[in-house]
Amino acid sequence: MASFIDPLIAFVSAHAWLAYLTLFLAALLEAVPVVGSVIPGSTIILALSALVPGGELKLQWVLLAAIAGALIGDGSAYIAGHRTQHEILNTWPLNRYPAVIAQSEAFFRRRGIWAVFFARFVPPIRAFVPVTAGALGMERMKFFAANIPAVLLWAPAHVLPGVLAISALHRFGVPHHISLKHYWMVAVILGAAIVGLVTWALRRRQNAAVQPVRPS
Template sequence: MASLIDPLITFVSTHLALAYLTLFLAALLEAVPVIGSVIPGSTIIFALSALVPGGELELQWVFAAAIAGALLGDGSAFWLGHRQQQEIISSWPLSSYPRVVAQSEAFFRRRGPLAVFFARFVPPIRAFVPIIAGALGMKPPTFFVVNIPAVLLWAPAHILPGVLAVSAVHRYAGLAPHGRLAKHYWILAVMIGALVIWLVSRVMGRRRDAADPGLQPDQGKP
């Protein structure tokens, strides 16, 4: 994974306009059903956040790009499900992933609106719950009332670990607070951020399994 993302980080660090676009697309594609299960959107966001302390990227625009992408991705998936209703669940490409669809549907039926909130932090159902919520008749105002706060919490959980990790390196290793040094420490940012998200996902996953003892996580590729 690092061999694929490292060139991307190096490239966007010299094309800063593309960095914000990359953040936006990473957050958006991560929310798209099926595609979101294979796109390393979270890792890309972690990595790019490491460019903030060095001055390459502005924190407020990093937040804006990630939040906008996630909201658009979730909202588009929900509206697609809302328009197609349950027909979308049995249609391609969702029909090719019956286990994760069944898992997401069971989670939504069990938790209702709260499923939309918690699913944003739990892969792989993060990419499936919005479209299923729409397909199963969730009202649009209810969806967005729950989804928007979830995204506003999800973005800092993905961005701040990378920012704080590289800031700590700058401070305690005596590195310059500006310049392009931050791009060399994105792996550290990814590791710390991934640990935080993994712990949150682990706790939520255990609570989900405890509430739904018959629902086992999908161990294979979707």
């Protein structure tokens, strides 16, 4: 992974517009069924966020690129599923992954609207739940009511850890070029931990909300 990320950071640090495009595509492709299971979109976003403290990239544009890519990716997958219904789940290449499709369906049927929210934080079903929600007939308003807040939480959870990690390294006197070359993994690890913590906390809260009240 480092052999891929290090040259990417070095190249896009000199081409800001390409960095924003890369962020947009990384977020978008993560939502494409099958493709999203193999594209390390989250890792790319976490790594490129390390360019914000040094001024190569602007935080607001990084967040906007990630949010736009995720919303368009999830929305497109949902609409494709909604238009073709369950038929899309039985066509290539989705029919090559019956286990993941079954997992996504079970997750969606068990959690309902919350499945759309949580799926944004849970690979690999993140790439399958939007199309599954559409294929199973979830109403458009319900889908976007869950998806938009999830994306608005998901993007900062992936961008800010990298910004904070590299900023902290700078405060300890680590030169900018060294921190980018050797410590972007700190951003990835910290971001993954934060995303996992957010997902766990939200899932625990949702489970508590549906817990039946026992009679005294």
